[in-house]
Amino acid sequence: xxxxxxxxxxxxxxxxxxxxxxxxxxxxxxxxxxxxxxxxxxxxxxxxxxxxxxxxxxxxxxxxxxxxxxxxxxxxxxxxxxxxxxxxxxxxxxxxxxxxxxxxxxxxxxxxx
Amino acid sequence: xxxxxxxxxxxxxxxxxxxxxxxxxxxxxxxxxxxxxxxxxxxxxxxxxxxxxxxxxxxxxxxxxxxxxxxxxxxxxxxxxxxxxxxxxxxxxxxxxxxxxxxxxxxxxxxxxxx
Numbered sequence: 001x002x003x004x005x006x007x008x009x010x011x012x013x014x015x016x017x018x019x020x021x022x023x024x025x026x027x028x029x030x031x032x033x034x035x036x037x038x039x040x041x042x043x044x045x046x047x048x049x050x051x052x053x054x055x056x057x058x059x060x061x062x063x064x065x066x067x068x069x070x071x072x073x074x075x076x077x078x079x080x081x082x083x084x085x086x087x088x089x090x091x092x093x094x095x096x097x098x099x100x101x102x103x104x105x106x107x108x109x110x111x112x113x
Numbered sequence: 114x115x116x117x118x119x120x121x122x123x124x125x126x127x128x129x130x131x132x133x134x135x136x137x138x139x140x141x142x143x144x145x146x147x148x149x150x151x152x153x154x155x156x157x158x159x160x161x162x163x164x165x166x167x168x169x170x171x172x173x174x175x176x177x178x179x180x181x182x183x184x185x186x187x188x189x190x191x192x193x194x195x196x197x198x199x200x201x202x203x204x205x206x207x208x209x210x211x212x213x214x215x216x217x218x219x220x221x222x223x224x225x226x227x228x
Contacts, residue, residue: 034216043117043204044156046216089156100169101146101217103156 003027004092006104014112019080021107023073023090030092033073035064038087038106047088048075080111117220119205125226131193134223137186138207146217147180147190148204156204162188195227 003026013019023033029052036044050057050066050073057064063076077084089106118137126132138145146161160170165182173180177196182188192199206219 036216041221043206043219043222044217046218049216100158100161102158103148105155 004090004102004104006088006090006107008105008107010108010110012110012112013080015081017080019077019084019109019111021075021088021090021109023075023104025071025073025092028094029068029071030094032093033064033066034091034093034101035062035073035075036089036091036103038089044089044103077109080109082111082113085109085111117205117207117218119203119220119223121223122221123224123226125228126195128196128227129194130227131191132195132199132225132227134190134203134205134225136188136190136205136220138188138205139209139218140186142207142209142218143185144208144210144217145182145188146206146208147188148206148219150202150204150222151200159190192225195225197227200225200227 005024007022032049032051034049035047037047038044048057048059048062048064050064061078065074087106087108090104091101093101117139120135143164147159148156149159150156157172159172160180161168162182165185178192180190202222202224204219204222206217208217
């Protein structure tokens with residue numbers, strides 16, 4: 001089966017540093033990988049999407065990469081701030097599965113001042 | 114737009130009772146998704162609709178779960194009878210088009226507790 005795996009251990013970093021979160025997938029390359037942010041008691045909020053033919057995508061302090069050889073996506077937050085503390089979810093979808101979106105378990109990020 | 118609206122926000126019910134969760138998607142969105150989130154299993158896709166038609170219900174745990182979308186602006190997820198293991202946060206999400214260009218918009222969720 002197709003799996004999306006994220007590091008279940010929480011990531012703790014100092015304010016101002018770059019946070020890097022990892023998303024690994026098995027078997028076939030997903031058509032798209034999406035990254036979401038989830039705060040306690042709230043629903044996930046869409047951040048970025050990257051297609052399998054794209055190497056990198058940026059949005060303000062956020063950067064996502066997609067390496068089909070390593071079967072991995074990396075999510076970077078540069079100049080991190082305490083307000084970036086949240087759980088970050090990776091999700092994949094395939095061309096032949098319509099709108100179906102499958103999520104990883106998420107990685108909790110804590111940015112200390 | 115008010116976003117995806119779910120009700121109730123919290124539901125506490127006794128085992129064996131029927132539970133109905135409600136969702137109003139963003140106007141104009143043609144895809145609607147129901148997810149369940151627990152600490153153990155994370156965010157699981159239960160079922161999704163396209164233009165009010167169920168497309169994939171392979172994630173529905175068992176026959177006790179059913180979902181309907183009678184029109185483009187309303188969907189329900191029903192559990193009958195409910196069991197303690199159904200306790201979770203249930204999210205509804207909607208999107209425009211099957212290709213996730215703009216991402217999916219989630220509601221705030223319904224926290225269900227079955228005692």
